[in-house]
Amino acid sequence: MKDCKSVRDQLALLLYGELSFDGEERVESHLDVCEECRAALQREKALHAAFDGVEITPSPSLLHECHEDLKIRLMEEESIPQPLRAGWWEKFVDAITLRPSGGLLRPAGALTLVAIGFAAARMIPSASVNGNFASLVPGAARVRYVEPASDGNIQIVLDETRQRIVSGKLDDQQIRTLLLAAAKDPSDPGLRAETVDILNTRAQAADVRDALIKAVQEDQNAGVRMKAMDGLKPFAQDPAVRAALTHVLLKDSNPGMRTQAIDLLTKGATVDRQIIGTLQELMLRGEQQGYVRERCRRVLESANASAEAY
Numbered sequence: 088m089k090d091c092k093s094v095r096d097q098l099a100l101l102l103y104g105e106l107s108f109d110g111e112e113r114v115e116s117h118l119d120v121c122e123e124c125r126a127a128l129q130r131e132k133a134l135h136a137a138f139d140g141v142e143i144t145p146s147p148s149l150l151h152e153c154h155e156d157l158k159i160r161l162m163e164e165e166s167i168p169q170p171l172r173a174g175w176w177e178k179f180v181d182a183i184t185l186r187p188s189g190g191l192l193r194p195a196g197a198l199t200l201v202a203i204g205f206a207a208a209r210m211i212p213s214a215s216v217n218g219n220f221a222s223l224v225p226g227a228a229r230v231r232y233v234e235p236a237s238d239g240n241i242q243i244v245l246d247e248t249r250q251r252i253v254s255g256k257l258d259d260q261q262i263r264t265l266l267l268a269a270a271k272d273p274s275d276p277g278l279r280a281e282t283v284d285i286l287n288t289r290a291q292a293a294d295v296r297d298a299l300i301k302a303v304q305e306d307q308n309a310g311v312r313m314k315a316m317d318g319l320k321p322f323a324q325d326p327a328v329r330a331a332l333t334h335v336l337l338k339d340s341n342p343g344m345r346t347q348a349i350d351l352l353t354k355g356a357t358v359d360r361q362i363i364g365t366l367q368e369l370m371l372r373g374e375q376q377g378y379v380r381e382r383c384r385r386v387l388e389s390a391n392a393s394a395e396a397y
Contacts, residue, residue, distance in 0.1 A: 090117055094124050098131045230269035233282050241266070241285060257289055270298050276308035283311055287318030296322060300331045309341045316347055323351040333365050345379050349386065358390045 094117045100106050101114050118125050232244040236254070243253045243265050255262040269282040283302055289295045295318075302315035316335070322328045335348040352362045366383045 091121060091124055094118070094121070095127050098128050099135075101128075102131060102135055230265050230272065230278065230282075231275075232278060233266060233269055233285060235285055243269075257285065263289075263292075263294070267294065267298050270302060276306075276311055279306065279308065279311045280314055283314045283318065287314065290318040290322060296325075296328070300327060303331050304334050304338075309344065312339070312341070312344055313347075316344065316351075320351060323354060333362075336365060336369060342379050346382060349379070349382050353386045358386060363387065363390055 094114050097106060097110065097114055101111060106114065118128060229246040230243055231246045234242045236242050239256060240254045241257050241262050243262065245251055245253060245265075253262070253265065257263065257266075266282050266286055269278055270286060272278050272282075279302070283299065286295050286298060290299055299315040299318045303312055303319065306312050306315065312335075316332075319328050319331070323332070329352065332348040332352050335344050336352065339345055339348070349366070352358075352365075366387055370380065370383055370387075
């Protein structure tokens with residue numbers, strides 16, 4: 088079992104030709120008699136094949152930055168007295184090259200390990216995009232900007248390891264998933280407002296309407312709440328929307344939001360008793376905004392609501 092662990096720790100170096108002749112002989116001899124380690128080698132090969140399939144084109148500025156950083160690190164290392172350098176520096180080298188202490192760091196081996204890490208960082212976000220698009224939203228990617236294009240597509244700028252653009256119709260589930268996530272982005276009210284404005288055109292869809300209802304009730308930015316209410320206007324008779332408008336009427340701090348909520352809730356020939364009760368409750372609380380209070384009073388009068396109920 089101890090031999091298995093030692094061999095598996097060296098499989099990556101074996102595949103990249105970084106073992107000494109004797110080390111390679113020992114590993115291959117073990118593989119000849121150990122089925123589990125042979126299976127581990129096949130998994131390692133599959134992983135390396137996946138890395139090799141990822142196109143990596145680091146920018147010149149990134150390469151220059153890495154080169155300068157490496158030069159600084161090497162200069163710092165040279166300034167450390169030899170006894171200390173043999174301590175932490177050699178231990179660091181031992182750790183990343185998987186070799187016993189002693190000997191020199193082989194440049195090809197170090198570069199190989201750096202390349203593996205760089206490839207993995209580039210491959211993982213791409214795999215998330217191509218495999219399970221919805222898994223982008225919680226952590227692997229973040230919507231930075233959305234914009235409707237003249238051809239009917241929606242362009243979405245994503246922040247991943249680097250920015251990229253995803254384009255598609257609003258009816259595409261992938262695009263809609265990203266837009267619904269962007270509508271909840273806590274750090275960028277401008278992004279939320281632009282996203283809600285786009286989603287308003289598809290408010291007939293239940294998932295979009297739910298997102299607009301959530302924005303009306305919970306978004307911290309009044310401009311975003313206003314835009315979400317605009318999208319809900321055609322659905323003012325929907326029970327869930329009416330519940331959200333009632334919440335706005337009683338809880339929202341913005342008088343413009345409360346005024347619009349009154350207009351939408353009282354639109355029509357008759358006003359139901361539940362809305363009358365809500366307006367009376369608002370008056371009882373001592374509504375301070377003059378126009379909102381006057382609007383409530385007129386609606387209650389037109390509904391022949393008892394003045395004593397105030």
